[in-house]
Amino acid sequence: MAPRAQLSIPSTESLPHAFRLPANNREVVRTMNKLARKTLIDLALFWLRKKNRQFAPAYLYSDHDPDFDEVDAPYDPAHDYEELHDIYKEFATRKGGKRDVVDRILEGDWRSGVSLFQLATAEIQHLVDHSNALRWNAKRIAKIESTKPRPQNIEVTNTSEHLPRFHGQTFLLNLRREVSPLLKAHYYLGRVDGWPITILRVYVHDSPYATEASLKTAPEARGTSDSSKAVFFVFPDGSPYVYVSLSTHFGQTVGPEARQLRDILLQAVPKALSRPSNRYELQNTNLSARDLNTLLKFRGPGRTNAAAGGWSIFAENSFSQSALDYAIAQRLKGKDTEQSKSKSQTDTGKENTTPPPKPTASRGRPKRKISVSEAPSPAAKRQKEVAEGRFGVSGTVDDGLAMERFEVRIDDPFPGSEGDAVGQAASAAGSDGSGANIQNAQVSKRTRKGRQSLLDKSLEDIDATDPDGSSIQNSESWVPDVRVAFQGAHVFAGIRELVEQGVVDGEKMPGWMTGEAGVSVGAVKEGRVRTKGGVPGV
Template structure:
């Protein structure tokens, strides 16, 4: 008898469904589950055992046979399989009520109840749960969804000037269908979109599978031979906001290769196409804002934050004023409180009862210190406080102002400047690695060269990088300490522009378009 011909698997144009499983020894599975806490693992297991998720989160259950059959096999198993979903759900409820270790729950999930494999839906929900448990674990880049102007659809009404009011409506099913239509000819991917109840955001996770096949065997083979690079991309839409946050799902020490960045760019370019229609085309514009904390993104690029309202202008954005903003009068509430405090301190202290009277703590703050704090309050407003939860960890600027001319400078000084400029150019050309966002483009270099030749000036390549847990809170403390002159300090040092990277010229951040940083 002739042997059977091997089964031929042809490439297809299907997406990876939720029910496709990865082996429990897969690198992505072990890495993701090992970062979750005990409470998160139990919560996820209960979520997977819900009736609406049982079709693509099937656990390993005991077969419906006689109890006498297979007793020897049950004795050898570390975790006895449950008979039904309800029984397994009760087990995890008992685990939630008693104390224990995280590894106990993780081993039961991977080696016991889901020993046959973890589905793509389970891996996606575990990754999103880790992101919510650690809101500062990833680095996010904010982009703005803007409408592409067209001459055919140009509105003649001059009263309509805000393009963000004409953004498309976010309908999840239609959007996912259009996105899959754009990406299916280029790659295989698994999609999961969910709305978070605890935060006003919607999360989209795309697991990129760089293979022409969408079978479980191809997933396992690709994962076994892949390098230590990320495969998933996360997108967040704040409710009622024209911004989209983009991030590669990585952890500390994980390599982000060029292939992963290229696949992420492909998905990012497909996002506005999925929103576009024949009469309305959209694009993603860079806002020059990058942060790690989700609370920071909600504060700067969240609902109602399409404009810059930081620094001293934050008093108009946080609803701390009880008066009309247009009829604003510079009367500080702190002055009234100080007067009340001084009035109370001048009154004689009454004895509450037998014993010594309470001593009134005299104010020992020097007038200079009080003056610096008032200046910091005026420059920063209600923002840039260490405990406000809106800390930016990095802020980079490039200074494009010309070097000031020196009186009685001769030809030698001019020659030294020219040599220094040439040295800066050669050092920038010899710089290795990925190009920085602060590097001058060809147009900017031509503009700088033309201004230097015409005005006989020199524009050096000066860059400043502020890093820390809360950059602008640190600058505010320096103003209060007298290290930085709060009266002469430029506005971009207060964070009022609302960007994390920019170019300063004539004391202001250069902008392109209507939004700072765009």
């Protein structure tokens, strides 16, 4: 009697580490080909450790079945894990390309399938080696204030500043409880060596069945769907921010189904961090970047979060003493002045006694003398000093603050649309004693007034707007739709170079062009990027 087929029943369980994907899966092959040879060897040795063997089972000689396995297999199976360990140790000692290592992994030692644990560790290692592989968005963890009155007999201090205590296992249990009824996923939470972050990878599997067979028969395993995608969450140590991956790796497309699944995860993360009487939400900070180092600088645990642009000299401790100690600064300044005077006098006394240098014969090509015309002019020196004062130690290629795109919207009223027109009309009325010019100026001012779209307005502007669309606070001013976008490998390094070359006036340049706002998208009013609650971009 033939055995009965097993039934797949929908459940709320998550996908375990040991579930395997086919070795020819599109995502598995793409991930392995992106890694370097040394990284592949280190990962294979990591999978072969005793504590990881149950999550990354290799294909050994004991699993070989001559009746069902291929006769002309490219690699013979190893007899035990120690033999596999020696094989990959030998790979590390000899030279070669990564193709032989990839083929050995997919067609030899793990030909029966690559587990979800192996795929997760491989993708995280790729992020460590290439910190700009994904695009990230910084979210702020903010506490939701309760509308219920607090008891008077309980003393609570600084409740608005309290952040949730992050515990990995508890957070994963809460996240599974929120997400499992809606979708199936695999979770991998771990630390990254050398970085002050905890990274969470969620492999979304759009299926009601939490079985290994569903992974092999899913449409995405055959390359016909994009519903299974990995979403990354980075939790920096001692920082009230979370970094969320906005895009997948280069070459992958994200459809509407994958976006909906990511929205579900994004809504579940603050719920998993919450507890009774302490509810949290994720607020947008208007900062998105491709490099993780940039996010750690602007929204990380260090001291550089609010010290970009010219203020970076204080965060980097570029002074030999405290910048606030005025007495020490004046005393050191006086000593420097005396030393410079004594040195100049000594040089003057030795000017006539020093014999001229003797000409020496040099082999090879003589050095080219710098002419007076090639020397930097005083204007060029002045421009570099202005750029150094405005940008500080930031705005360089190797400052770790690379931002690929920076876009702002100018919300200031058009110059002369309100005050200048009324002032000119008033002066004209005072000269001839009639009020006709005032009426004409007011009519021309009303004809120039435009209507701003609600899609481009902030929440404060929408609250201060009449139902007919006219603004209450500043109804007589016209605000043109002016947007400025900078794009490049390092936007602020490029702006600093333009200041040094004299293309941009560094003295009249607004502060948000130096990157001191710490946002990638913002609205500028009265020369500053709008903030809410003292946090830039929120």
